[in-house]
Amino acid sequence: MTGWLLLRGLTRDQRHWGAFPQLLSAELDAPVAMLDPPGFGTEYRRRSPHTIAGIADDLRARFEPGDGKWSVLGISLGGMLAMDWCARYPGDFERCVVVNTSAREVSSVRRMRWEPVSVFAGRSFRTPQAHESAVSRLTINHPDVDRVALAEAWAAYHSDTPVAPANALAQVVAAARFRLPQRIPVPLLVLAATHDRLAPFQMSQRIAGRYGAPLRLHPSAGHDLPVDDGPWVCRRIGEWLGNPQRGQ
Numbered sequence: 001m002t003g004w005l006l007l008r009g010l011t012r013d014q015r016h017w018g019a020f021p022q023l024l025s026a027e028l029d030a031p032v033a034m035l036d037p038p039g040f041g042t043e044y045r046r047r048s049p050h051t052i053a054g055i056a057d058d059l060r061a062r063f064e065p066g067d068g069k070w071s072v073l074g075i076s077l078g079g080m081l082a083m084d085w086c087a088r089y090p091g092d093f094e095r096c097v098v099v100n101t102s103a104r105e106v107s108s109v110r111r112m113r114w115e116p117v118s119v120f121a122g123r124s125f126r127t128p129q130a131h132e133s134a135v136s137r138l139t140i141n142h143p144d145v146d147r148v149a150l151a152e153a154w155a156a157y158h159s160d161t162p163v164a165p166a167n168a169l170a171q172v173v174a175a176a177r178f179r180l181p182q183r184i185p186v187p188l189l190v191l192a193a194t195h196d197r198l199a200p201f202q203m204s205q206r207i208a209g210r211y212g213a214p215l216r217l218h219p220s221a222g223h224d225l226p227v228d229d230g231p232w233v234c235r236r237i238g239e240w241l242g243n244p245q246r247g248q
């Protein structure tokens with residue numbers, strides 16, 4: 001049985017996965033683990049490195065795989081971390097899944113829309129509630145998701161473990177500098193949403209093409225695909241695991 005390590009995106013922590021870890025564990029009948037990057041969540045008192053490699057190395061030093069086998073799934077900046085980790089330490093994971101992620105090489109297709117990124121990194125809102133309401137409007141498309149309740153929960157996370165502006169900026173810098181590895185020597189699955197208002201899905205198309213990886217596109221979800229439609233993500237991974245060479 002292969003466990004799954006989940007890595008979140010810009011300024012987020014493991015609590016922002018919501019119900020997705022339970023959904024994935026049930027779909028794959030596998031254990032799921034989560035780690036927060038330095039400066040966020042459980043690690044909010046620490047300073048964040050300014051590079052993806054630095055953040056990945058910090059996570060790797062704290063990850064305790066035990067005797068089991070593991071794969072990794074990362075969304076957005078978490079996808080950058082997952083690709084970097086697998087490229088430099090290919091023996092750590094059996095497989096890699098990235099969701100709505102990016103890199104410098106795909107900048108010609110309007111890499112990340114930096115005005116929306118400022119919603120994550122900035123603190124120009126009067127209250128955490130207002131800030132997280134803006135984030136939910138930006139990243140969630142599904143009409144059945146209660147954005148008000150979601151923003152309230154996210155605002156509570158921020159109040160409990162506040163994000164230092166310097167740490168948010170460090171992650172933005174790390175993401176802006178990130179370049180795709182020469183190769184990722186583990187099976188890779190790329191997932192993206194065609195209505196992502198933060199990271200255009202064409203970037204995922206180019207990443208999948210570079211590595212010859214299967215690409216699956218969600219027709220309506222937003223940037224936070226595991227929250228917007230977690231069951232879809234789980235099904236695509238389950239199908240891919242049935243034949244990772246063909247991505248079926």
